[in-house]
Amino acid sequence: MLISQRYRNTQSIAAVLSCLAALFGFATAAASTKVHVVDGDTLWIDGTTYRIAGIDAPEAGQKCAKAGGGTWPCGKAAVGAMQDLAGSGEVRCDSRGLDDYGRTLAVCFADGVDIGGSLVDKGLAWSFRKYSLDYAGAEDAAHAKRVGVWQAETEAPWDFRAHRWDVEQQVAPKGCPIKGNINRDDERIYHAPWSPWYTRTKIDEAHGERWFCTEGEALAAGWRAPRWGN
Secondary structure: OOOOEEOOOOHHHHHHHHHHHHHHOOOOOOOOOOEEEEEOOEEEEOOEEEEEOOEEOOOOOOOEEOOOOOEEOHHHHHHHHHHHHHOOOOEEEEEEEEOOOOOEEEEEEEOOEEHHHHHHHOOOOEEOOOOOOOOHHHHHHHHHHOOHHHHOOOOOHHHHHHHHHHHHHOOOHHHOOEEEEEOOOOOEEEEOOOOOOOOOOOOOHHHOOEEEOOHHHHHHOOOEOOOEOO
């Protein structure tokens, strides 16, 4: 039985969910107002990281080709759109299981609006056809209208990540390019090569900072991905 996880709920709804959990034996999440944007396709909600299923948004530090030449900050635009959606009302995420990094794959809604679908409609995310065709039609429509990332031929986010990884892997210690930083608040935050903060992040291993070979390794060690707007 699938129960949608709701946030910004009333205590009465939370109580009903708790009763259902007791009756049927499934886990529920407490109501919360803590919603943070990790990137253009990922949300952190009250301790759980939700990766929007069926889409792949440009990375925060990624730029895309612009019609007529030049580039535009498509990654920041995707993050901004995600922030607008996440702040527009109640956020609800329906779980679709876990990905390889332990994140919850989910279809998420903000005030009833399908977040993944909205980003694809605006040309601010790709349909992740390798894993799902849920948003393939929406992507085809955005492509036909040449909006967002479709205004000119540009690099897909999976290629962008692969290229950045290959470059940094060649110079990183032991070929492990993920930087495990500890900030002033003693928070452990990792930066992958495609992070906009990657180049200015320095690692001091004498103070407990370290390098990781995979995001899964960083998460397992207690580091988290950076978030926007705290």
